[in-house]
Structures are given as C-alpha cells and as structure tokens.
Amino acid sequence: MSQLQKNPDAIVIGAGIVGACSALSLTNAGLKVMVIDRGTVASGTTGAGEGNILVSDKDPGPELVLALRSRDLWFEMQEDVGDTFELEAKGGVVVARNDDSQLMALAKVQSANGVTAQVVDSKELHQLEPYLHPEISSGVFYPQDAQCQPMLAAAKIIQTVISRGGMLVSRSKVLGFDIKDGTVVAVNTSTGKYSAPIVINAAGTWAGEIAALAGSNLPVAPRRGFILVTEPAPQYIFHKVYDSDYVANVASSDADLQTSTVVEGTRSGTILIGASRERVGFDGSMNYEILRKLAQQAVSLFPVLRDVQLLRAYRGFRPYAPDHLPLIGEDYAVKGLWHSAGHEGAGIGLAPGSAALITDSILGRNSFMDATAFTPKRFAEVTV
Amino acid sequence: MIGIIGAGPAGLAAAKVAAEAGAEVIVLDSAPRPGGQYWRHRDDVQGYKSHRAGGYFDSVIGSKSVTYMHGAQVWSAVRSKGSITLNYLHEGSEKTITVEKLILTTGAYDRSIPFAGWELPGSMTPGAAQALLKGHGVIAGKKILVSGTGPFLLPVAVGLSEAGADVLGIVEAHSPLRWLRSPLALILNPQKALELLYYLRKIRKYSLKVSFGRAVIGFNGKTATLSKVKSNLESKGEVTQIGCDVVAAGWGFNPDVTLGGILGCDQRVDRDGSVIFKVDKNQHSSAANIWIAGEATGIGGADLALAEGEIAARSALNDSIPFSLKFKRFRLQLFATALQRSYTVGNGWQGWIKPETKICRCEEVSHAEICQSVTELSAQDSRTSKLFTRAGMGLCQGRVCSRNVSEIIAGESGCKVTDQERISYSNRPIAAPISLGVLADGINPQ
Amino acid sequence: MSTSAKREVTFTFNGETFKGVEGQSIAAALMATGVRELRKTRFDEEPRLIFCGIGICFDCVVVVNGVANQRACLVEIAEGAKIESQK
Numbered sequence: 001m002s003q004l005q006k007n008p009d010a011i012v013i014g015a016g017i018v019g020a021c022s023a024l025s026l027t028n029a030g031l032k033v034m035v036i037d038r039g040t041v042a043s044g045t046t047g048a049g050e051g052n053i054l055v056s057d058k059d060p061g062p063e064l065v066l067a068l069r070s071r072d073l074w075f076e077m078q079e080d081v082g083d084t085f086e087l088e089a090k091g092g093v094v095v096a097r098n099d100d101s102q103l104m105a106l107a108k109v110q111s112a113n114g115v116t117a118q119v120v121d122s123k124e125l126h127q128l129e130p131y132l133h134p135e136i137s138s139g140v141f142y143p144q145d146a147q148c149q150p151m152l153a154a155a156k157i158i159q160t161v162i163s164r165g166g167m168l169v170s171r172s173k174v175l176g177f178d179i180k181d182g183t184v185v186a187v188n189t190s191t192g193k194y195s196a197p198i199v200i201n202a203a204g205t206w207a208g209e210i211a212a213l214a215g216s217n218l219p220v221a222p223r224r225g226f227i228l229v230t231e232p233a234p235q236y237i238f239h240k241v242y243d244s245d246y247v248a249n250v251a252s253s254d255a256d257l258q259t260s261t262v263v264e265g266t267r268s269g270t271i272l273i274g275a276s277r278e279r280v281g282f283d284g285s286m287n288y289e290i291l292r293k294l295a296q297q298a299v300s301l302f303p304v305l306r307d308v309q310l311l312r313a314y315r316g317f318r319p320y321a322p323d324h325l326p327l328i329g330e331d332y333a334v335k336g337l338w339h340s341a342g343h344e345g346a347g348i349g350l351a352p353g354s355a356a357l358i359t360d361s362i363l364g365r366n367s368f369m370d371a372t373a374f375t376p377k378r379f380a381e382v383t384v
Numbered sequence: 385m386i387g388i389i390g391a392g393p394a395g396l397a398a399a400k401v402a403a404e405a406g407a408e409v410i411v412l413d414s415a416p417r418p419g420g421q422y423w424r425h426r427d428d429v430q431g432y433k434s435h436r437a438g439g440y441f442d443s444v445i446g447s448k449s450v451t452y453m454h455g456a457q458v459w460s461a462v463r464s465k466g467s468i469t470l471n472y473l474h475e476g477s478e479k480t481i482t483v484e485k486l487i488l489t490t491g492a493y494d495r496s497i498p499f500a501g502w503e504l505p506g507s508m509t510p511g512a513a514q515a516l517l518k519g520h521g522v523i524a525g526k527k528i529l530v531s532g533t534g535p536f537l538l539p540v541a542v543g544l545s546e547a548g549a550d551v552l553g554i555v556e557a558h559s560p561l562r563w564l565r566s567p568l569a570l571i572l573n574p575q576k577a578l579e580l581l582y583y584l585r586k587i588r589k590y591s592l593k594v595s596f597g598r599a600v601i602g603f604n605g606k607t608a609t610l611s612k613v614k615s616n617l618e619s620k621g622e623v624t625q626i627g628c629d630v631v632a633a634g635w636g637f638n639p640d641v642t643l644g645g646i647l648g649c650d651q652r653v654d655r656d657g658s659v660i661f662k663v664d665k666n667q668h669s670s671a672a673n674i675w676i677a678g679e680a681t682g683i684g685g686a687d688l689a690l691a692e693g694e695i696a697a698r699s700a701l702n703d704s705i706p707f708s709l710k711f712k713r714f715r716l717q718l719f720a721t722a723l724q725r726s727y728t729v730g731n732g733w734q735g736w737i738k739p740e741t742k743i744c745r746c747e748e749v750s751h752a753e754i755c756q757s758v759t760e761l762s763a764q765d766s767r768t769s770k771l772f773t774r775a776g777m778g779l780c781q782g783r784v785c786s787r788n789v790s791e792i793i794a795g796e797s798g799c800k801v802t803d804q805e806r807i808s809y810s811n812r813p814i815a816a817p818i819s820l821g822v823l824a825d826g827i828n829p830q
Numbered sequence: 831m832s833t834s835a836k837r838e839v840t841f842t843f844n845g846e847t848f849k850g851v852e853g854q855s856i857a858a859a860l861m862a863t864g865v866r867e868l869r870k871t872r873f874d875e876e877p878r879l880i881f882c883g884i885g886i887c888f889d890c891v892v893v894v895n896g897v898a899n900q901r902a903c904l905v906e907i908a909e910g911a912k913i914e915s916q917k
Binding site for chain 1: 763765767772812820824
C-alpha cells in the first residue's frame with residue numbers, strides 16, 4: 001500500500017463536483033489529496049445536474065459574491081484542467097411572463113452588485129431567442145451565466161488531481177471517524193482506515209449523515225427535482241432561458257411542489273427542461289404529473305417544443321440548508337473536520353469558489369471574501 | 385376490466401381465456417397487427433405450427449368483450465389503490481385507461497453483440513430479417529448469412545429460404561452436443577423432436593449449410609469474416625471470408641421490462657444475465673393485481689408464453705388452473721433452462737471488436753471511448769460511463785447497448801456486473817417517446 | 831384470409847419516386863427496391879439502414895412529411911408521403 005494511501009495530507013469525502021473542486025484546490029496548494037466516495041465519480045446529485053453556472057438567480061449578498069468569483073474560477077479551471085467539460089459562457093435570459101416589476105427590480109439591484117444584467121426590449125429579446133413565444137415581451141440578459149457538463153467536469157477534475165499525486169478510493173463507505181482530543185485524525189471506511197489531519201465533508205445531500213458520524217449536526221436535507229430530456233433536436237434555444245418564478249422558488253421553504261420554467265439546449269442537441277422543487281425526503285419515484293407540468297411550462301415559453309419528443313426524465317436531490325445558504329467552513333466541535341455542502345441547486349456553479357474559500361481557510365490565508373455567512377457554526381446550537 | 389399489454393402469444397392466450405369467460409378486456413399493442421414477434425403475419429401466418437395463431441387472433445378480434453387497440457403505445461403507467469392507470473399514445477394523441485387487473489405480456493427483442501462493421505447497412509438482427517419477410521413480404525438482401533446462437537436462427541433461415549432468398553448458411557456458435565447436458569428437458573418435451581425434424585427436413589430441402597462453433601466477427605457491407613470460436617465466444621482464429629450483403633446476427637433475447645418496472649414489479653437476474661420479473665406459480669408479480677407472462681418472466685419461446693398467458697388469465701379470473709397446464713409450463717420451463725445452458729453468450733466477443741467499433745449505435749460511442757471512461761474518468765459501471773460518454777442516452781435509451789456497455793466496463797475494470805446494475809440499466813421511467821405538446825395537453829378523454 | 835390484390839402506393843424518398851405495396855413499412859418498401867442507406871449518422875456521418883426491424887433500436891429513423899424520428903421499420907407507406915433522410 002502506497003504511503004499516500006495510508007497518510008494523505010487531506011481527505012475529501014464525496015467525488016461530486018464540490019469534492020472534486022475541493023480536491024483540486026488543495027492539490028494545487030501542494031497537498032496530496034485522497035478522495036473517497038461510496039460510489040464513484042458523480043454518483044450523487046452531480047450526476048443529476050444540468051451544469052448551471054449562474055449569477056442571474058442570486059439575490060445580492062454573500063451567495064452572489066461567491067457565485068461571481070466562482071463563475072470566473074470555472075474559466076480559470078478550464079485553463080488548468082483543459083477544455084474537456086463543455087464549458088460555455090452561454091448567457092442566461094430571464095423572462096417575465098406577466099408582471100415584470102419584480103424581475104426589473106432584481107436586475108437593478110444585481111447591477112449594483114457586480115452582475116451584468118441587460119434589460120432587453122421585445123425586439124432584442126426575440127433576437128436573442130427567436131423561438132420564444134411572441135407574446136413574451138420583457139426580459140433580462142445575463143451574459144455571465146455559463147453552463148458545463150458537470151459529470152465530465154467532476155471526472156476530469158479528479159483525473160487531474162490523480163495526475164498530480166492524489167488518488168480516488170471509490171465504492172468506499174465512510175463508517176466513522178477517529179477523533180482525538182477534539183481533532184479528527186482518521187476516517188474509517190469499508191475499505192480501510194485512512195489517516196489525515198484534514199478532512200472535508202463534501203458529501204452533498206448526504207453530508208448530514210457524514211457529519212453525524214462525527215457527532216456533529218449539519219442540517220442538510222434533500223429537495224427533489226425532476227429534469228426532462230428530449231430527443232436530439234435542431235437548435236431552438238440559444239441560451240439558458242428561464243422565467244422569473246425560478247428565483248422566488250429557490251428562496252422558498254415551501255414543502256409543497258414548486259415549479260418554474262427552465263429550458264436550455266446542450267452540445268449533443270438534447271434540450272433539458274426543469275425545474276421542480278419538493279421536500280419529499282429521498283422518495284425517488286417518478287411523478288408523471290410533475291413531468292406534465294414541466295412540459296406545459298416549457299411549451300408555453302417555446303411553442304416549437306410541442307413537436308419535440310421527451311425521451312427520458314430523471315430526478316436528483318438537491319442538498320439544502322434551512323436558510324438556503326451553503327455550509328462552508330470548519331465544524332463547530334471537531335477540529336480538522338471541514339464541511340463544504342448544502343449548495344442546493346447551485347452546487348455546480350459554486351463549487352470552485354467554495355473550494356477556494358475552504359482551501360484558504362484551511363491554510364490560514366486571506367480569501368476573496370469573508371466566509372462567516374457560510375460557517376457551519378451557525379447551526380451549532382440548533383438540534384434537528 | 386382486465387388490461388393486457390402486448391398481443392404476442394402470451395397476451396393472445398390470456399385474451400382468449402378472458403374472452404371465453406366473457407370478462408371485459410382491453411388489449412393494447414403497439415404494432416398494427418396482432419401476433420407480436422413470433423406470429424408476424426400479413427394475411428396468414430407461416431412457419432411451424434403457425435396455424436394455431438388464427439384461433440387466437442379470432443378470439444381477440446372477433447370477441448365482443450375484448451377491445452383490441454392496435455397501434456397503441458403505452459408510455460407510462462401508475463398504480464393507485466385498487467386500480468392501474470395506463471397512459472398510451474394512439475393515432476398521435478394520448479389516451480388513458482384505468483383497469484382493475486393488468487396482465488403484462490410485452491415480450492422481448494433480439495439481443496445483439498457488437499462486432500467490427502455491425503453498424504453498416506446490411507447488418508441486422510434475425511428478427512429484422514424475419515419482420516421484413518413476414519410482416520412486409522420483403523427479403524432483406526441478395527445473399528444472407530444468419531449468425532449467432534440459439535434455435536431462433538432456424539425459423540429465420542428456413543423462412544427466408546422458403547420465400548426464395550439465397551441463404552448462405554446458418555453460423556451457430558455452439559455445438560449441438562451441448563443439448564446432451566439437459567436430458568430431462570429433452571425427455572419431457574418430445575414434441576420438440578418433431579419440431580427439430582421439421583427444421584431438418586427444411587434444411588435438407590433448401591441445402592442450407594449449417595456450421596457449428598463459428599461466428600461472424602466482422603462485416604464490411606460486402607463480405608463477412610467468420611472465425612472459429614470457443615464456447616465462451618473467444619476467437620480461435622481460423623478465419624474465413626464469405627461474400628454477402630446481409631448478416632442477420634442474433635444472440636438470444638432481452639425481455640423488455642420497462643412497463644413492469646415503472647409499475648414497481650420486482651425483478652431478478654436470470655441465469656443468462658437477462659433481467660426478468662419475479663412471479664409466483666400463478667404468474668402473479670410482486671405488485672397487486674398485476675400478472676406477467678411470456679418472455680418477461682424468462683426467455684422460453686412461444687409455447688411457454690402460451691401456457692403462461694393462459695395461467696395468468698385464469699388466475700386473474702380467479703379460475704382454477706388445471707394440473708395439465710401447470711405441468712405443461714413446468715416441462716416447457718425445463719426446456720427453456722436447457723436452451724439457456726446450450727446457447728450461452730460468454731465474454732469472448734469483447735475480443736472481436738475494434739477500438740473504433742461503435743458500441744452505442746444511437747450516440748455513436750466507440751469501444752475506445754467507453755474504455756477511456758473507465759481508465760481515465762474512473763467509471764466503474766454503465767450508469768457512470770453513460771454520464772461521461774452518452775452511451776445509452778440516445779433514442780433507444782440503452783435497449784441495444786446497455787448490457788454490452790456494462791460487460792465491457794466490467795471486463796475493463798476487472799469487476800463483475802452486479803445484479804443491481806443489470807436491473808438499473810434495464811429500466812427507464814418513460815417507456816416510449818412522447819412529444820412535449822401531447823404530454824403537456826394532458827389526457828384526451830376517450 | 832386469402833391474399834387479395836394489394837394496392838400500389840407511390841411516395842418519395844429524398845425527392846426520388848418509389849412504389850411499394852399497401853401495408854409495407856417505409857423500410858421494407860425501400861429495401862425491396864435495393865435501397866441500402868436510409869441516413870447518415872449525425873456525428874460521424876456513417877451510413878445506416880435498419881437494425882432491429884421491430885421499432886426498438888431507432889436506427890432507421892426518417893423524416894416523414896416534415897416530422898423527424900419516425901421509425902421506417904414501423905411506419906407504413908402512404909400515398910404521396912414525402913420521406914427524407916434524417917440529419
């Protein structure tokens with residue numbers, strides 16, 4: 001067994017996008033990193049994601065600051081890892097179906113906070129999206145919004161980590177931690193014990209379960225979402241297009257079903273349609289009425305989609321914290337145990353930014369922003 | 385109301401029993417005419433003992449209590465308390481029907497394994513050659529080679545010969561001596577000897593060349609490359625070339641378990657690696673009021689499907705099942721097991737393929753790309769490889785390639801394909817494509 | 831049921847006129863005349879004809895009267911149908 005396998009400099013739990021970016025960030029800072037996953041790369045929510053890298057759907061505040069930096073880091077990562085995950089500065093178009101006052105107000109505030117938000121009139125809107133329903137006349141264009149293929153990204157990033165001295169231990173279930181004098185010293189798994197002074201819990205929707213093994217409370221819960229995937233179609237959609245309901249839904253705590261319209265094309269020609277949000281635990285069963293609703297919403301924005309066929313649908317569980325902000329930082333009780341989880345539907349977009357934040361924190365460096373808003377310590381007193 | 389999905393032998397047998405009992409039945413089948421794959425016909429069915437088909441067709445089409453919806457493609461289904469709702473596409477719009485009891489008899493499709501050139505025009509399954517002939521009166525090409533393994537190659541080759549096609553031969557990978565491993569199955573199924581004699585007469589009549597222990601491992605559109613193969617399908621060398629414009633290659637069958645999976649019926653992996661449903665002695669699945677019969681409970685051919693379909697319907701009607709019928713099913717199941725033992729598909733085919741051979745035909749994903757997803761991107765199962773390479777994400781949603789992708793990955797990564805993975809790649813939440821407009825419009829009232 | 835005389839059906843494929851027999855699938859009617867290619871694949875532009883022949887594999891997709899992804903092995907020829915290779 002190699003030295004690395006017994007004593008890496010850091011262990012990252014979770015080979016999804018957040019874990020992958022965290023591992024790369026630490027690797028580039030000179031550490032030898034081991035990534036552990038109970039499945040393999042992108043087996044969790046990353047494997048059910050669309051690849052959104054958005055600034056357009058964020059209210060001003062710490063999450064927006066993180067999103068803006070993270071978006072730029074995606075392009076820096078492409079320079080580092082290679083153009084291998086279909087990263088595209090596609091741009092987002094947000095449309096208002098009826099009353100556009102909320103959207104315009106948001107755009108104004110976002111503009112004052114570092115987001116390029118171009119209000120477009122009806123003519124410009126239909127130039128950006130020629131197949132958009134002719135009656136939709138109001139929208140905002142966000143050129144900073146981008147998209148990638150998230151599973152490929154996670155895989156390529158981990159491949160880079162491995163090429164720089166790291167390793168991936170897949171099909172390894174974390175069973176517990178060795179904690180000595182309030183500091184984590186090792187991770188116990190189904191494939192053996194691995195010692196490291198630094199452990200990052202990037203287990204996404206299951207991060208709460210991992211934290212509980214260390215006696216810690218990390219209130220991450222699943223929020224189910226469905227995505228429709230069509231047959232390969234001609235290019236009808238040129239940007240990521242969504243309606244302004246999307247923003248309100250993300251910030252809501254409502255357990256009941258919420259849907260908004262999100263439509264975008266992909267390199268392979270398929271069109272992805274979302275978005276739904278429900279708190280149904282880990283119920284993975286298909287719900288055809290939700291699929292109908294998503295289809296209805298999509299064809300109301302793009303009537304041309306009526307003749308495009310649905311081929312498949314899948315669901316994922318977004319990890320979210322009660323206040324809808326991610327958890328990035330050291331555990332409130334166990335030293336050396338760090339968390340980067342609870343990114344809800346923004347995990348892809350926020351991953352490299354979160355990785356930079358947590359690497360800086362671990363190495364005691366100043367970072368691009370104050371991470372206090374994300375600290376897991378904010379839930380230290382709360383019991384579930 | 386009893387719903388029956390699939391109008392092949394199993395579905396027709398079930399419909400006949402239900403019709404004779406006067407029960408209200410709706411039969412949904414996606415093809416324009418009944419018969420499934422075994423009893424394809426234009427005006428009349430041909431083939432061994434095909435005269436049986438007529439009686440079954442009449443019972444379905446002629447009966448007052450049977451509603452027969454052909455061209456009806458069920459795309460989704462939902463179970464609720466005491467009923468099952470079926471959503472299907474018919475003549476361009478969506479319809480729905482709710483039944484109290486459901487009999488699933490959705491059959492199977494040819495299993496294919498890739499070889500260099502299998503993507504080319506002229507390379508097809510034996511089922512395709514048969515469908516063209518029986519369903520449409522067309523011979524697939526000028527010089528036809530039938531290859532692969534299993535007794536299905538016989539009726540295909542013979543049917544083509546009878547229609548005047550130039551069938552160059554039957555290239556069977558296994559030795560017929562393998563049947564000697566299953567003496568009980570042969571003893572209990574003497575009727576199969578008659579069937580064999582029928583085919584032997586035809587083989588002689590048309591001077592069909594039959595070779596054993598060989599397989600087509602390459603094709604370029606005009607010439608097929610044959611190799612001697614071991615029992616695990618590994619090439620032994622001794623390569624020959626045959627000029628032909630059609631290679632009809634088949635390696636057994638894959639049951640289509642999509643609809644039963646959508647309805648939550650428990651599945652298991654059969655000894656040949658195919659995914660089938662768990663049913664009890666009454667053909668009842670793990671889900672209340674859902675019976676499953678035919679290939680989906682284990683590949684076994686038309687006779688077994690007829691017996692199972694009859695049992696399923698009798699059980700659905702709360703009728704007793706005569707011992708003779710149960711024994712018939714038993715001895716035919718023994719025969720089906722013997723088939724599986726005699727016509728195995730080992731992993732040796734992975735040595736036939738070239739790096740550029742497309743494993744996923746729909747998305748054009750090559751063998752090299754799939755291997756790369758393992759070695760470079762750490763994929764260890766077909767689901768993950770699918771996420772990286774798009775293999776299995778195309779129009780057929782993995783029906784043709786998923787099993788092969790899994791087995792290639794297992795070979796590449798030194799792992800075995802788990803039962804869970806087999807069940808995972810065999811299921812999908814949408815059984816047939818449906819346009820977004822039709823989906824959005826909800827249901828058309830019937 | 832006896833084989834009664836079947837109607838001839840005329841249709842076009844990529845602009846060329848073809849004749850088939852009522853009840854035949856598009857694939858069958860074309861293959862009967864010796865057509866060996868229905869389309870070229872969208873990435874590598876490789877020729878395809880039919881593969882499974884029973885509507886499972888979608889290898890044989892064609893555009894029928896402007897509607898894409900129609901399986902030529904299933905869809906029957908109709909008088910005056912305009913059939914084209916799918917890109």
